[in-house]
Amino acid sequence: MAQLSSTRSGCTVLAVEGPGHGASAGLLPEGQPPAERTTTLHAAPADFARDVVVNNGVT
Structure with a gap:
């Protein structure tokens, strides 16, 4: 499993x-x-999901 982050779009995939x-x-x-x-x-x-903030912490 790989986590890819983009500071440009603010998304983590x-x-x-x-x-x-x-x-x-x-x-x-x-x-x-x-x-x-x-x-x-x-x-x-x-x-x-345990390792990253999902939806900028908004639930």
């Missing part, structure tokens, strides 16, 4: 990579079986 690709390649060189991959990708948005 979540870019999801499959487990074992990109930044997680060193941690999961073999990737993950489909069932584990589904669990990992399902958790990604919640993990992301």
Whole structure:
């Protein structure tokens, strides 16, 4: 998973990579079986939201 920020537009974008690709390649060189991959990708948005301010803190 990668977080991309743009100071120009003021937006933060979540870019999801499959487990074992990109930044997680060193941690999961073999990737993950489909069932584990589904669990990992399902958790990604919640993990992301915990780490960044969403909607400038407006809920």
